[in-house]
Amino acid sequence: MLKRSLILETGDVFNGTAFGSKKASEGEVVFTTGMTGYQETLSDPSYCGQIVTMTYPLIGNYGINRDDFESIEPAIKGMIVRELAETPSNFRSDITLNDLFQLKNIPGIEGIDTRKLTRIIREFGSVKGVLTAAGEEIKVEDTIRKLKETTFPTNQVEQVSTKRPYPSPGRGKRVVLVDFGMKHGILRELNNRDCDVVVMPYNTTAEEIMAIYPDGIMLSNGPGDPKDVPEAIKMIENLIGKIPIFGICLGHQLFALASGGDTFKLKFGHRGANHPVKDLETGRVEITSQNHGYAVDPESLIGTRLQVTHTALNDGTVEGLKHLDVPAFTVQYHPEASPGPEDSNHLFDRFIELMHDNANVKGEKQHA
Structure with a gap:
């Protein structure tokens, strides 16, 4: 097996074994605390631009199956x-995690002390890091210097959003997602x-x-800083009060900005299935x-x-909002829960009820 290193801008170096792609990769190093759900995690577009640390020690034990992807192309x-x-041992398993990473050209590293790495991230916050090319001899000091000088792209939403509209037909309420x-x-x-x-x-x-x-608007999750998507903020401003709105994660943050609030970057974010x-x-x-690196500032509200x-x-951060005058609410967490518990799944039913109530109010006004 070829060796690979993880080098952080803090100067910390972790040496381990390469899996997946042999290429090098740079990104923001973050951690997630879920015991299961690595397939959903690696395919969650909100991780675009990030190198994800799995804090649970054994990963890949139930393989990869065709059904649990959260996107077609992973963005991590x-x-x-x-x-x-x-x-892996599971009747649903089709290929191994290593096979998938080779197929999708994603690099990975195993055999390092993920507890120590998580402590570093908790102390310094999310940090820039590089996974070296498999088997490559590296100059650590030069790599750290270049890493500190590197500025990562801020167009993650543009990278993962659909390029053109498409339908997913049904016979119920029409929702723009x-x-x-x-x-x-x-x-x-x-x-x-x-x-x-x-x-x-x-x-x-x-x-x-x-x-x-x-009949309603769903504002989805997504990666990065909500302030990097000013066109979305303007769009939401122009929709508030016209149509029921339900926002999730990045959609929640964008709705807060469009309503006059503010957001800030968390030290190391909330990522996991147990919050x-x-x-x-x-x-x-x-x-x-949950999976986010930014939060709504309560004082700004x-x-x-x-x-x-x-x-x-x-930590007391804002996890949900509602508008006092119009039919609109948002949450910072993921009620679709993939991976994770289904405690909050009822919020989708609340959204359906909100659209029904709004339609009834419109009908009453038309017949008044």
Whole structure:
């Protein structure tokens, strides 16, 4: 097996064994705490531009199957694991994780101390890193210097969003799903409720959306800083009050910005399938799936028409919002839960009810 190194801008170097692609790769090094769900994680477009550390020590033990992908083409820059399972055992398994990474040209490294790496990220925050080419001799100091000087692209949403609209037909409510890097789980949940879905690109205008007469707007998850997508903020500004809106993750952050709020970068983000969130209206605590590096600033909401509905029990950050005047709500976590618990799946039913209620109000006004 060929050797490979992970080099961080902090000066830390981890030496391990290469798997997947032999190429080198640079990206933001982050960690996720899920015990399972590595297939959904590696195919989640919200990880675009990132090298993902799996904190659970054994990865790949149930292989890769055809059904659990959250996108067709993975967007991660690499994966870091403590131990890679070479002989998965599961009746659904089609190929190994190593086989998939070779097929998709994604580099990985195994055999390093992922606990130590996670502690470094928790101390310094998400850091820039490079996975060296397999078997390559490297000059560590030069690599660290170049890494510190490197600025990563900020167009991750553009990279993972659909380039043109496409339908996912149903006979229920028509929903425009704005794709900022959506997980297929969101589309699945809408389809399960017989929604007539039209998926549209991140840079779609409000006028283009309204031209197809939707009953509701879904703002999807996606990668990166929400402030890097100003065209989406403008689009949402022009839609607020016209149509019911449900935002998830990046969609939640963009909705806050469009409503006069602000966002900030978390030190090391929330990534995993075990994050407790409290519903402030009911007092109920739900275990949620999360993947984000930015959050809404609660102080910035003062003077807006937004109300905080959910908070994270781990650090008190904003996890949910609702508009006080119009039918619109958002959550920072993933109610489609792939991977993760299904505690929050009911939010899709709430969205359907919101669209029904809005249609009834419109009908009453027309007959008044």
